[in-house]
Amino acid sequence: MRQVNAAGLLATLSVFATDVTAQDNAIVHDAEYYILEAQNGKVWAVEDEELDKKLSALREEYGAPPNIVHYMWDDQPPMAFGDPIYQQIRGYSTPHLNQLAEEGMQFSRMYTEPGCTPSRAAVLTGQNAIRTGTWEIGFPIEYTGLAAENVTLAEVLSAQGYATGFFGKQHLGDTEESYPINQGFDVAFWALYNQITSLYNKTGEGANAIVGMKEELLAENPYQLDRNFIQDDGFVFYMEGKKGEQAAEWRNGSQEIQDYNDFDTEGRKRAIDFIRQSAEADKPFYVAWWPLWMSFIPNPQKVTLQRGMVGESYQRVIEPDIALLRETLTDLGISENTLIVAMADNGPMTHNPPAGAGLGEGLFRGGKGDFTEGGVRVPAAALWPGVIEPGTYAADMIHETDLFTTFARLAGATQNIPTDRIIDGIDQTSLLLNGDTHGRRDHVFIYQGPDLAATVKDQFKIHWTSDDPGQAKSGLTAVYDLYNDHREANAIVVGGFHFKEPFKRMRARHELWKQKYPDRHHNRGPAYANLSNARPATLALSNPPADFDALPFDPLEFIDHLDQLPYELGEPGYGE
Template sequence: MSTTTPRTPTTPSPAPNIVLIFMDDMGYGDLSCTGSSLIRTPRMDSVAEQGITFTQMYSAAPTCTPSRAALLTGRYAQRVGLPRVIFPEEPEGLSHEEVTFAEMLGQQGYACGAFGKWHLGARREHSPLRHGFDRFVGLPYSNDMHPVVLHVDDEVEEDVDQSTLTRRYTDEAMDFIDEHREGPFLVYLPHTMPHIPLHVEEGFRGTSAAGTYGDVIECLDHHVGRLLDHLEDRGLAENTLVMITSDNGPWFEGSTGGLRGRKIDTYEGGIRMPFLARWPARIDAGSVCTTPACFIDLMPTLATLTGADCPEDRPLDGVDITDCLLGGEVPERPLFFFSHWHLNAVRRGRWKLHVDRFPTKDLRELPQLFDLEADPGENYNLASLYPQVLDELHRCVEDFGAEISAQQGQAEQRARA
């Protein structure tokens, strides 16, 4: 639910420009506005102050590749065939058969640029340029994988100073905005940081009370501010939807805000993300949405906001959450959380059921049923108290798991044919 009344504009707003800032391994509690007392993030906080905070936004996966695959396609990564992290030497990548939100928006006349980490395949056919983006400057995979190279469209730079990447991505995004300021445009800005190894530009080293990790977040915040100021200076802020989030929970450092688990886990700390959005033309300042939502929802939502058409020849898992953005709610539906091909957990309404913990092999105390409204830290298993809820969610897991398994089997048959 939201704490504000939905805004009803007197005249329709034109389709917004879209800026999606996507951090790498930033935790739910790493921003001042989400509870950090050690890290200063005034510019990201300003997006919350001037827009909306989603308190229960989920990644569709607790690791890099499947999270991004789901974000871009509106489909669980298991449908897309990218259920795990892929490495530079591997042939896997985002299939040409998938439709990304960039391809969808391109049909509406949007110029689409990607600036940052891709991690959906390192081969030429997997490039953002083959998936609806007109411009790409960034790393093809995580910064702890080798070789570390920077792609500038189809060219490759091998001498990469990672301490300059946050600034460079932001500069490239601002240049793209200037080039397409007559709009509409989509800027997808998936930063390399704060994924390890941590790198930060000189002016931010040693400035945070949270060590190098805090330095990195405060550097990111500074460059978010530069981008926000750029939109303001160009007269574009009013009708630009800016969204800020992260791909999955924190890894070795960073705060989950007290939630259980971290990156790789399908407990809340691995999948519940900070999510801030600002669109002055439509979103009321200081709004808060407590409705559970997921990255898979962005594609159908962007379709509604821009008048685009989602692909109808395949199952989409996301739902349109425009009403949530504008102060309303969407109907309750289940959200599923996988690790690799394992369906670990499902959330529906206040309840979350864990049936597996892959990649760990410790299955003690399963199934675990948590009331996330009363116990967001997932501390107390209520399976013995609510057998009917347990049975209903078990059936939900079984039915959806069977659907995904059937699709996987069909894909394997086609591959062998």
């Protein structure tokens, strides 16, 4: 029998035991980093003490913890902003975003989930989307959403006295428990779905951009028996509300082009009003400002050389948002006590993008929906005047779940983070305050839908799934050096055999943690419930077309079986 050096084993797991288990209300992390930390003999307690001193000094100087604005939009590759040369190549410019990046810190290794619903859930919960059951992209009608048992960043910060506001695209479900006002936000103005709904109108049907939705424009179909298959008259696209009150539908179900475009304009106004009101009340605030930003029915008047929906939407939505945000913070005298993080939610749509979208592949291979770097590496920058050194770049690995834990640390709210589940987010306060090389993450697990598809450790990446299943299972030709093969085209073979077992150990530990803390499932239930101004068509969605008692089963029982369907979504659409 092989002997084990007990002292060495305990040393290896010492941080694992003290900082990672649920005892003494510690945050639970499934983190390769913590084992690496113990192996290398690093002690972060001293650095944490120094960080605590810095944060205490900042709070004393400004009389409050920092305000936090998380501004996020869809489907962009690294360098999409902050790099004028890249923008010249693409035929557009973002001077306000570029200035934000230049005056703050840019991240070259910001990882996300590969699609927008999982990405948004990951940011709000600090957990990989697989843990909350939010790995699938939602379209109307979903009958599901982010479950009430999740603990969001808004709840963590609200418990610490922050004012919390949500403005923009949520895309986390259409059940009542998923509404932002039921997930910790004091006030919210939100879109339930993604950008594809910009086509859900007569213009989209008439142009054949969508098919079979607006039947009033279609030829009579003498073979159609079921006219309630789509039920688009009852769709709800936008909502508004306050914590503790009923939500209400905005624009009464209208989804014409003007309604869609007006949503981001209205969101801008409400976000700025919320910031002003919070500042005037001397209350720290957290704002999740996530615009829809792009319409599939573009403005015919072009303002960029690219003329694609990406470049045009940067000019019409995001640039005005960023300009007004910074102007407002300056006017209120709170710029120096406000952290802004600006980023995309996942990589660009490269699989069958709509004509004229401007959604081209970037430096990395693949795009949204993919586990290759092109699907999960995004542009990101952080601005905190006087705190984050301007003009800096961080090559440290960071994941969007880290924002959950980092924002909680900055707010002095880590005691509000739940300790009964895995929190994937790692505190990256040191990276923000001390700069490049001070990150605390050395790996990410990348899921594609419900499947673990890849793992990144340092600059090396293993593909657990492949077009060649045998090779993927053996691991012999599935490891890539991202510094020298950023497109993941040429696996290391003979020179990389020694990576196979260490990566297998990483995966084994990860899956053991999942056994200890099983993944949750999102709940199923009625859609658009408890609206104060629900339309008859929306209410009719919950009205049975027959006497349920006379049937051998409950027709609504299908809701409980949706998760059992095969995960075969085909090519992802925009906003997925």
